[in-house]
Amino acid sequence: MTLKDKTTVTFYNGLTTIGGPMIEVAYNKSHILFDLGEVYRPELGLKLEDEDFQTLLKYQLIGDVPNFYDPKVTGKEIDTERWEHAAAFISHLHLDHSKALNLLAPEIPLYAGPITAEMLPALNEKGDFLLPAAGHDKTYTRPIIAAEYKKPIQVGDLTMEVWPSDHDAYGATSLIIKTPDHKKIAFTGDIRLHGYHPDWVHEFLAAAKGSDLFIIEGTGVSWPEEKHDDNSEEFTGPKNEVELTEEIVRLQNINPKRQITFNTYPTNVERLLRIIADSPRKVVLHAARAHLIKRSINEDYPYYYLPGEEKFTDLNPELEVAYEELLHDDHEYLWQAVGDYNHLQEGGLYIHSNAEPLGNFDPAYKPFVENFAQHKIEYKALRCSGHADEKELKEIISEVQPAILAPVHTLHPELEENPYGNRILPKRGETITL
Ligand SMILES: [Zn+2]
Structure with a gap:
């Protein structure tokens, strides 16, 4: 040998x-x-x-x-x-x-x-x-x-x-x-x-x-030094993916008349599919995300374009929701907000679920969070580790x-x-x- x-x-x-x-x-x-x-x-x-x-x-x-x-x-x-x-x-x-x-x-x-x-x-x-x-x-x-x-x-x-x-x-x-x-x-x-x-x-x-x-x-x-840090969001938030989706559903149920938006990470498709499946509200995705889902798993979901965005030819036009309709809604939709946050309603709720910016280590994170406070929108981070x-x-x-x-x-x-x-x-x- x-x-x-x-x-x-x-x-x-x-x-x-x-x-x-x-x-x-x-x-x-x-x-x-x-x-x-x-x-x-x-x-x-x-x-x-x-x-x-x-x-x-x-x-x-x-x-x-x-x-x-x-x-x-x-x-x-x-x-x-x-x-x-x-x-x-x-x-x-x-x-x-x-x-x-x-x-x-x-x-x-x-x-x-x-x-x-x-x-x-x-x-x-x-x-x-x-x-x-x-x-x-x-x-x-x-x-x-x-x-x-x-x-x-x-x-x-x-x-x-x-x-x-x-x-x-x-x-x-x-x-x-x-x-x-x-x-x-x-x-x-x-x-x-x-x-x-x-x-x-x-x-x-x-x-x-x-x-x-x-x-x-x-x-x-x-x-190891962070192990017992009970103040971190990881410890107060959901313990697993199932609890995370349940919390998003609960937030919709206790807020029948309030604008609710959210965002997730693009490659965490499964979390998004669970949110879509379990939400009492109709979930509307930003067109780029709807396109990624369409190309990846060939499924169609309601979507919207921000003003001036280029259209995707593979998205079903019947599923498009007008952006203006989302901006004025307070009960029908849970929609994916990806920018233009200044036009969200005062008193609304935004759920940030491991979306970008990911956290404090990114210099973009703090100003991102502060911007919601300035516009009187509640910012809620709902995380679950991979x-x-x-x-x-x-x-x-x-x-x-x-x-x-x-x-x-x-x-x-x-x-x-x-x-x-x-x-x-x-x-x-x-x-x-x-
Ligand atoms: Zn990984």
């Missing part, structure tokens, strides 16, 4: 930072890379057009991964003698897991769950979501193969399975890789137990049980009981422990042999 006949795992990026995990599993002449995101560092002030390959490497926004990136981007050929079989995978459509997917060499197949595969080209329609592919217009999104859930995909000697999971990105998935030397490697992607589908998560964890290596995100242990908290992480680990635990995607990987075996804290670029 040579080293080539053993399973190796290399941790290229996204280890002691939140986001951007890039990890390679290899056996003999086959290898798989996951994910293909970019670490989010707004403080660098980089614009999409500044983000050339060398800049991305310099700031460690992506990993320096050999034999996967497009030679047109790196200037280095892929060693096809060493590697006969390659594939890549992205767990979900958040930018810290997907933004660099166009850098993947065109001949290497890229897999994702079906919803992720469908939505990413729609999100990148204007060319402002993903990094551009070499030799293509910025609106181009390279082909993504929609993986059938739980169905084995062969990549040379390696077998991978994509499992539906739960996170605040619609269609989020987890991954299991099996190798010829009977090693099982599981990767959570971003995960939580308090979303709409804890049952899916438990099913994935059962399949991952006894993994030789369990790679887990640890966003929830990143701020990530498992410390307790949920323990529960997740206890369901898998891995031989080796590798925490990634966290400011404090050392705070995640493995009572069932070893815990490793790999360095950037480090390879381990299983």
Whole structure:
């Protein structure tokens, strides 16, 4: 047996930072890379057009991964003698897991769950979501193969399975890789137990049980100093997605004669669909959001345009609601406000549900909130995290009981422990042999 006949795992990026995990599993002449995101560092002030390959490497926004990136981007050929079989995978459509997917060499197949595969080209329609592919217009999104859930995909000697999971990105998935030397490697992607589908998560964890290596995100242990901060909105707000939707319904019921508007994050489609389904009022979306939903899941919902906005040809004209009608309404509609806040009614209610600006760390947040107060509109933040908290992480680990635990995607990987075996804290670029 040579080293080539053993399973190796290399941790290229996204280890002691939140986001951007890039990890390679290899056996003999086959290898798989996951994910293909970019670490989010707004403080660098980089614009999409500044983000050339060398800049991305310099700031460690992506990993320096050999034999996967497009030679047109790196200037280095892929060693096809060493590697006969390659594939890549992205767990979900958040930018810290997907933004660099166009850098993947065109001949290497890229897999994702079906919803992720469908939505990413729609999100990148204007060319402002993903990094551009070499030799293509910025609106181009390279082909993504929609993986059938739980169905084995062969990549040379390696077998991978994509499992539906739960996170605040619609269609989020987890991954299991099996190798010829009977090693099982599981990767959570971003995960939580308090979303709409804890049952899916438990099913994935059962399949991952006894993994030789369990790679887990640890966003929830990143701020140990804030753990007992009972004044934070996270603690006074809803405990899970179901409670969050219930609260939005309750606010409509107790305010029969009051203008109510809201906003959510574009990629959290499921929350929006639940709000639409459960609300006693008729929910009206901004046209851009209605278009994203139409392109992603081919469903039509009532929508409106702000004055002067360009029309989308794929939206059903019968579902358009006049903006003036929304501005004067106080009982019929719950509508998505995305701007022009100064024209909302005094005494109205605006619900900010993990929409942008996301929070205090964004300099735009404070003035955004203050503007509502100035116009005598009640501002209510209703949040629900996409990530498992410390307790949920323990529960997740206890369901898998891995031989080796590798925490990634966290400011404090050392705070995640493995009572069932070893815990490793790999360095950037480090390879381990299983
Ligand atoms: Zn995410």
